[in-house]
Amino acid sequence: MQTQELARGFVDPVFAAQGVFRAAMWALSRPGRPQELATDLIPPAPLSPEAAALALALCDYETPVFLDAALAAERAVGDFLRFHTGAPIVAEPGQARFAFISNPLNMLEFSEFSQGIPEFPDASVTLILQVASFVDHGFTLEGPGIKGRLGFGAAPLPEHFAARMAANRTLFPRGIDLLLAGAGQVAGLPRSVAVKEG
């Protein structure tokens, strides 16, 4: 039997989790404005440090987690998340409260995930997409949390991103919420935001 070393979690779980949560909270409060998310985690690839920090801060035994194909293929990723969060890892995306997507380019349709029900729209998934970079153009955002309009872009993003987000917006108050994590930052695109090309 082969043993392997498990990557460590937060050195200071209380304050690290609080800091990561605050970044995610401001990210969703200010859609499209990336917030600083500093972390010294070294999770197993292809899980990014920022996505791992969000997982450790927000997931536990109450939150089934879904991993995309690239993450699920790497056993160490599942072991890391299971050990540090205690979250059950599910194969069925519709059962997940958090879904980690390492390769947004060919991710599942949003409709594969839980979008809540009219009486409980909060019973929906939060997607955590690993991105490489953020820019301030490509899409125009409007909605709660944004004064006027805001230019936003990130790479990589799923195909037909604006159309997906528009479809998600029409479901409101049902829908999925996105946290984009990467490059020491996290940006939020809650279901309340209207995303247009250009």
Add this chain to the structure above:
Amino acid sequence: MTSQHTGEMPAISYNFAYLDEQTKRMIRRAILKAIAIPGYQVPFAAREMPMPYGWGTGGVQVTAAVLGPDDVLKVIDQGADDTTNAVAIRGFFEKTAGVATTTATTEATLIQTRHRIPETKLSENQILVYQVPIPEPLRFLEPRETETRQLHALEEYGLMHVKLYEDIARHGHIATTYAYPVEVAGRYVMDPSPIPKFDNPKMDDCPALQLFGAGREKRIYAIPPYTTVRSLDFEDHPFKVQRFAKPCALCAATGVYLDEVILDDRGGRMFVCSDTDYCNARQAEGHRGEMAAPVSSSGGAVLPHPTPLPHGEREQGDAPSLTLTARGAPEGAGEGPFGAEIAS
């Protein structure tokens, strides 16, 4: 009986901000969903807190989940920093989190409030946490939770408009003066907690993040920054806030919410800012109302703000000038908020 040491007891220590980490994660997840669905009440597993329901257990749990070591906390109760509830909660977080506290609105990064929004305009980096007794705006119209949930899901708010209309039919105007229902981001009708309707306009397009916690009712909801918050009204009966006939008796501020303070048993009363920090800051700047102590020759001496006590009780040993000037106060000095509003 004197307390004799019977053995070495370890000092009582708490996790940072009292709550355990799993509870904080659960509350944090609820907060994130609440922000994503502005005005929607997210159910959460509220814990028992070391204070009774009705003392802000919901607000305290939200604050505990959000609070970090670098935060500067301000707690107000009806606008005042020095009333029982505010002092107790501030002390709670000083003890369990060791965070810095302040009474100055501009210095605070996190403000927990019971039933007021500060007069000083809030900024982008501030979080306002409301203590909420009854989060469901439709509760007194429809007692069943299953039904109110359906009504929210269907965006069916006719009941609320009927209630406001019945106010008009009975009183000639919308008589709801606090916990005045608002529509958030064009979708959910929300209870803004029992703030005076005077404060409703401050929620609209507010740069700060507004979080609401109801402990007994186990609900969290939120208004993200720069979100449209509209007070419900009718075309022919537009929403209006209370107006006051006179400025604050201590700092001469106008356009602020005033509390009535009973001064004696012969009808003497004064109207002072409900926001103590705002009032004190104005007095420090040299503003003087009609009942304020004159500026002393040494300069800069500021009277402590006379916090209104329940039932108009006054503490003994308050500035004697207050009592003296009260006797000379003109009959009907300062219209009551509601009387003035009808007249306006």
